[in-house]
Amino acid sequence: MSREADEIHMAHALRLAARGLGTTWPNPSVGCVLVRDGRILGRGWTQPGGRPHAERVALAAAGDATGATAYVTLEPCAHHGKTSPCAEALVAAGVARVVTALTDPDPRVAGRGHAILRTAGIAVTEGILADEARRVTAGFLKRVTQGLPLVTLKLATTLDGRIATATGESRWITGPDARRMVHAMRMMHDAVMVGSGTAAADDPDLTVRDMGSPHQPVRIVLDSRLAHSPDSRLGRSAKDHPVWLVHGPDAPGPARTAWEATGARLIEAPPAADGRTDPEAALRALAGRGLTRIFCEGGAGLAARLIRQGLADDLAVFHAGTLIGAEGTAALGPLGLAALADAPRFTLRETRQIGADTLSLWSA
Missing domain, CATH: 3.40.430.10 (Dihydrofolate Reductase, subunit A)
Known part of the structure; x- marks a missing residue:
C-alpha cells in the first residue's frame, strides 16, 4: 500500500474518531478502518462510555478481516479490562497489517500493543498523519501525560x-x-x-x-x-x-x-x-x-x-x-x-x- 493510500485511509479513520469526541471519556475517541484489496470491509469509532473500542466495532462490521489492513488512529490497547486487548483481537481476526497514527502514552499500553502485533507476524506502520491525530486525541493525551x-x-x-x-x-x-x-x-x-x-x-x-x-x-x-x-x-x-x-x-x-x-x-x-x-x-x-x-x-x-x-x-x-x-x-x-x-x-x-x-x- 502506498503512503498516499495510507494517508487517505487514516484521514478517514480520523474523521470517524472525531465523531466520538465528548462521549468516550475517560477513554480516547479512536477511529478504525479495515481495508482489503482497496475495498473498505468495516469501520468504527469508540462508542459512548468508551466501549466497545473502535477496532472491535470495525471487526464486527467486517465479519471476515483476514488479510486486511487496519488503520487505527491510536495504538491498539494491550491491557485486559472489561474485554481482552484490541491488539489481540486484531491478531485473532487475521489482519495482515496495522497502520497507526500515534503510540498510546497510557503506561498500560505504551508500545505493548504494537509489540503484540509484531510478535504475531503482523506488519506495523506507525506515525501516519500523527500531527492530525494529536489534534483529535489532544484531550486524552494531555490527561495521561500531564494530569x-x-x-x-x-x-x-x-x-x-x-x-x-x-x-x-x-x-x-x-x-x-x-x-x-x-x-x-x-x-x-x-x-x-x-x-x-x-x-x-x-x-x-x-x-x-x-x-x-x-x-x-x-x-x-x-x-x-x-x-x-x-x-x-x-x-x-x-x-x-x-x-x-x-x-x-x-x-x-x-x-x-x-x-x-x-x-x-x-x-x-x-x-x-x-x-x-x-x-x-x-x-x-x-x-x-x-x-x-x-x-x-x-x-x-x-x-x-x-x-x-x-x-x-x-x-x-x-x-x-x-x-x-x-x-x-x-x-x-x-x-x-x-x-x-x-x-x-x-x-x-x-x-x-x-x-x-x-x-x-x-x-x-
Whole structure:
C-alpha cells in the first residue's frame, strides 16, 4: 500500500474518531478502518462510555478481516479490562497489517500493543498523519501525560472586545447561528465549565439544545463557597443531566448538603492564595475523575485566570459586528502584564463566518 493510500485511509479513520469526541471519556475517541484489496470491509469509532473500542466495532462490521489492513488512529490497547486487548483481537481476526497514527502514552499500553502485533507476524506502520491525530486525541493525551484536561476557552465579544453593556446586558451579542455553533461545540466536549460569577449572573442551563438527541456534557461550576443556589436551573436539573461543583475546603456544610440533595457531585480542591478556586487544582481534580476535554464559557475573571496560568489550550472567539465602548464589560479580566513581551500569544488555526458573526480558532 502506498503512503498516499495510507494517508487517505487514516484521514478517514480520523474523521470517524472525531465523531466520538465528548462521549468516550475517560477513554480516547479512536477511529478504525479495515481495508482489503482497496475495498473498505468495516469501520468504527469508540462508542459512548468508551466501549466497545473502535477496532472491535470495525471487526464486527467486517465479519471476515483476514488479510486486511487496519488503520487505527491510536495504538491498539494491550491491557485486559472489561474485554481482552484490541491488539489481540486484531491478531485473532487475521489482519495482515496495522497502520497507526500515534503510540498510546497510557503506561498500560505504551508500545505493548504494537509489540503484540509484531510478535504475531503482523506488519506495523506507525506515525501516519500523527500531527492530525494529536489534534483529535489532544484531550486524552494531555490527561495521561500531564494530569490535566484540554481546555477550550470560548469568548463571544463585540468588535471592541466587550461581553456586556455597562448595565450587564449581554443577550445576545452574537446571532442565532453563532449560538447554535456553541451548542455543537459543547457536544464535542466532555464538560462545560463556568465560574461562580457567571453562574450567579446568568443562571445558565449549559445543556446542548436544538441538536437532535445529543449526549449532554457534564456541567461544571467553580464555586469555592458553594454560593450558587441549589434552586438555580443547574440545581433543578442536576438529576437529569450531571452537575459537578468544584469547591474549597471551607464551603459551608449546609450548602454542601443542599447541593448533594439535588443530585450534584461535589469535588473539593485546594484553593488559591486569595481563597478562590484555583483553576489548576480544579482541572487536576476533574482530570482525575476522567475528564479529557472541557469547554469553558464563563466569565472574564475565570478566562483571565486560565490564560494567566497557561491552562487555556485553545480559544474559540466569536466576534459580532457591533460596538459597545469602554464602559462595557471587557472579555478578559486583568492579566497583570508589565510588558507587551509578556503577553500570551496564540496561533490562528482557522477563521469562519458563522451567520453575521465570525469565529476564529486559536491554539496556544
